[in-house]
Amino acid sequence: MGAQLRVYRRRMRSVKATKKITKAMELISASRIVKAQQRVAASTPYANELTRAVSAVATYSSTNHPLTTPSENPKRAAILIISADRGMAGAYSNNAVKEGEQLAALIRGRGLETTSYLVGRKAVNYYKFRKRPIAGSWSGFSDSPTYENAKEVADALIVAFLADAQTDVNGVDEIHIVFTEFQSMLTQNAMAKRMLPLEVIESDAPAPAGLLPMYEFEPSAETVLNSLLPRYIEARVFNAMLQSAASEHAARRRAMKSATDNAEDLIKSLTRLANAARQAEITQEISEIVGGADALASASAGSE
Amino acid sequence: MTLNVELVSPVQRVWSGEAEMVSARTIDGDLGILSGHAPLFGVLVDGQVKIKAVDGTTTEFVVNGGFLSVSKDRVSILTESVG
Numbered sequence: 001m002g003a004q005l006r007v008y009r010r011r012m013r014s015v016k017a018t019k020k021i022t023k024a025m026e027l028i029s030a031s032r033i034v035k036a037q038q039r040v041a042a043s044t045p046y047a048n049e050l051t052r053a054v055s056a057v058a059t060y061s062s063t064n065h066p067l068t069t070p071s072e073n074p075k076r077a078a079i080l081i082i083s084a085d086r087g088m089a090g091a092y093s094n095n096a097v098k099e100g101e102q103l104a105a106l107i108r109g110r111g112l113e114t115t116s117y118l119v120g121r122k123a124v125n126y127y128k129f130r131k132r133p134i135a136g137s138w139s140g141f142s143d144s145p146t147y148e149n150a151k152e153v154a155d156a157l158i159v160a161f162l163a164d165a166q167t168d169v170n171g172v173d174e175i176h177i178v179f180t181e182f183q184s185m186l187t188q189n190a191m192a193k194r195m196l197p198l199e200v201i202e203s204d205a206p207a208p209a210g211l212l213p214m215y216e217f218e219p220s221a222e223t224v225l226n227s228l229l230p231r232y233i234e235a236r237v238f239n240a241m242l243q244s245a246a247s248e249h250a251a252r253r254r255a256m257k258s259a260t261d262n263a264e265d266l267i268k269s270l271t272r273l274a275n276a277a278r279q280a281e282i283t284q285e286i287s288e289i290v291g292g293a294d295a296l297a298s299a300s301a302g303s304e
Numbered sequence: 305m306t307l308n309v310e311l312v313s314p315v316q317r318v319w320s321g322e323a324e325m326v327s328a329r330t331i332d333g334d335l336g337i338l339s340g341h342a343p344l345f346g347v348l349v350d351g352q353v354k355i356k357a358v359d360g361t362t363t364e365f366v367v368n369g370g371f372l373s374v375s376k377d378r379v380s381i382l383t384e385s386v387g
Contacts, residue, residue: 039315042315042316042317043314043315045310045312045317046312046313046314046317046382047314049310049312049373049380049382050371050382052373052380053345053371053373053380053382056345056373057345147314147315147384147385150314214343215343215344215345215373215375216342216343216344216345217344217345217346218330218331218332218335218344218345218346218347218372219330219331219332219346219347223331223347224345224346224347224371227347227369227371228347228371231371231382231384234314235314238314
């Protein structure tokens with residue numbers, strides 16, 4: 001076997017091995033998307049009921065709760081970025097981090113400082129590499145977050161929010177969240193949303209009949225808000241994490257699918273090259289034999 | 305008239321359907337809800353939630369805190385975890 005042919009064969013073997021891995025990862029991700037989607041769907045009733053409740057309470061009670069009242073002189077804003085723990089998912093983590101950068105620039109444009117809370121190793125590494133301060137980071141659960149994970153993150157955010165930003169360096173006046181919305185298997189969007197203070201829609205127009213009735217509060221509107229809002233933030237964070245997890249799997253599946261396709265193309269063109277090299281080798285051998293026989297024949301013809 | 309009840313936790317919808325009566329324990333004490341109850345929003349403490357379905361069966365759940373909201377015969381119970 002010629003040297004050229006051997007090189008082609010070796011490269012084909014290596015590409016084939018890579019293709020097996022990417023194909024396996026594609027199939028694993030594909031099966032996990034379905035599961036992640038089901039978890040998003042399962043958490044939706046809770047999130048919807050909670051949102052309904054919060055808007056009802058916040059709209060129809062006159063209490064000025066710190067969680068609903070925007071600070072008059074905001075000083076600092078927290079940004080929570082949800083990214084992946086592992087790579088191999090195309091631009092998934094990068095998109096979330098970039099969206100976070102844009103949001104941070106926007107907030108700084110309003111004259112506020114920003115602090116970063118990060119979920120997922122990819123975002124943490126991005127910040128560490130650039131030696132940026134990190135106010136809080138969590139990782140190790142990006143592909144299947146539990147409610148406890150979300151609670152941990154939400155608790156840290158609420159503590160920072162309740163601290164006075166004017167005097168405490170850890171205190172923040174606003175909380176924004178950057179996550180990847182799962183629209184469909186094919187479309188996922190990195191997006192930024194403000195979580196706190198709540199954007200309570202106070203319209204002059206009468207509320208649609210029957211939608212948000214006047215509630216009696218048990219024991220009082222104040223107490224209800226106090227215990228309702230942390231749950232609301234937790235549910236928002238949890239929902240964002242679940243959507244991001246589904247998006248991560250979808251992005252990984254797509255990245256691995258194109259890697260598998262590319263490997264296939266590469267194998268095809270390498271096969272062609274290897275075949276051409278083999279044929280060239282054979283042609284050369286034949287012409288060498290013919291040339292050799294020719295030389296022998298003319299040599300013996302000359303001696304007689 | 306029956307109540308349209310939903311008991312949901314962050315990870316799943318635990319119970320949903322038509323019921324005659326729901327009873328739960330709020331901070332202020334035990335509370336029973338029948339059809340036609342005034343709009344109410346209550347904070348639950350750890351304890352039992354009983355749902356008496358239209359077919360007469362009673363289901364009990366142990367909840368760890370949560371909320372109860374009632375409006376127009378629609379009862380939703382939100383809890384962090386159901387035991």
